Amino acid sequence: MNNVKSPGPVVVGVDGSDAAIGAAEWAAREAIHHDVPLRLVHVIQIPDGPMSSDPADAAEHDYAESSLRTARLAVEATGLPVKIDTAVLYGDVDLALIAESSSATLICAGSVGIGRVANMMLGSTAAILAEQAHCPVAIIRRDEKSPPFEAGxxxxxxxxxxxxxxxxxxxxxxxxxxxxxxxxxxxxxxxxxxxxxxxxxxxxxxxxxxxxxxxxxxxxxxxxxxxxxxxxxxxxxxxxxxxxxxxxxxxxxxxxxxxxxxxxxxxxxxxxxxxx
Known part of the structure; x- marks a missing residue:
């Protein structure tokens, strides 16, 4: 019996921001290089327990699905032949992404955080991943005025x-x-x-x-x-x-x-x- 563990995906935290979309585009080449899928995840922050059923939760879930769809379309637009998986996760954003890193080949984040609220400083989640993730971490910084990723x-x-x-x-x-x-x-x-x-x-x-x-x-x-x-x-x-x-x-x-x-x-x- 073969007990060799298969390599995990390249994971990208997606929150609807341009920084997250840039990270997803950057990570596509990594997934191809490692011959693994690209996994796009959006974490709905639930610090105090399971979701309630009020309209705000439905809106949050719609936003999560929209963010993932936008990131997926951006990656597909690159024309790179990468398999893409998406997932909506629930819980503490930092803990959820650190958990993802335990089975990932690489985890990526934009430099302004993961989550529409946590976008100060470096981005609290990006900084935490840099120090606490269980796999290699890429913190991707890029804006619309930046040259192509390969330039430099x-x-x-x-x-x-x-x-x-x-x-x-x-x-x-x-x-x-x-x-x-x-x-x-x-x-x-x-x-x-x-x-x-x-x-x-x-x-x-x-x-x-x-x-x-x-x-x-x-x-x-x-x-x-x-x-x-x-x-x-x-x-x-x-x-x-x-x-x-x-x-x-x-x-x-x-x-x-x-x-x-x-x-x-x-x-x-x-x-x-x-x-x-």
Whole structure:
């Protein structure tokens, strides 16, 4: 008997917002890449128990179905050959999506939250998913004025830290999926980089041979990732980080704070585990 667990879907939290629709469109390529369905879910917030039968509940359910239908049509309009499932869930939004992440290959959210009320700061649900989800998380930031998703670099820090190889590998995979170059960052003084140049390229070497079709630009910077990206506004479409940096997602995709947060098409992918 085969006990190998089948990979779960790529899940997207949908709330009717443009940000959620952008996340669904972005996630379609991920579903194709992983050969899994795209699962669009809308969570009707019920913090205190089951739904009542008053008209407000019917209106909420109609809104949920409309949101899912709009997101589905947007994905279908891309022409990508992806299987799409939809579901209306009930309960606490954060807990419902964290539960979804336990069986997902990847979970995605727009950067302004999930739910028409929870759209302040980064979006409370997006921030919670970044730190608490059980699978890799993509926080997608994009607006109508942004260039196509494929326009821009995939940025990743290459460093001597446990798990970094998986993070860099994921960045290379994303670059292949999205036909984009990788920006491999070495954060620190140039003199230190020169002393450790061979070690740095050894860490990259196997992946460069594994992904010969991916263009890689190596940059050394004394600035942190966020500060460096401020200098590259408009050039980076996705930053790939490890779970230890999940708490810094708000610094990267906003929408409030340093100038980088005006960089509306810069999204973040948090890598967890070795199965991504």
């Amino acid at each position: 670099l995939i940025a990743v820090v290459v460093e001597d830290r446990p798990g970094n190889r998986d993070v860099v590998r994921c960045a290379m995979e994303e670059a292949r999926v999205r036909h984009a170059p990788v920006l491999a960052l070495c954060v620190g003084r140039r003199a230190l980089f020169e002393r450790n140049r061979d070690k740095f390229y050894r860490r990259l070497d196997g992946l460069l041979r594994r992904f010969p079709d991916v263009e890689v630009e190596v940059v050394t910077t004394r600035l942190g990732v966020t500060r460096y990206l401020q200098e590259r506004i408009g050039a980076v479409q996705l930053v790939v980080i490890g779970p230890e940096d999940a708490g810094r997602v708000a610094q990267l995709v906003g929408p409030h704070g340093p100038p980088i947060l005006a960089h509306a098409d810069c999204s973040v992918l948090i890598v967890r585990g070795t199965d991504h």
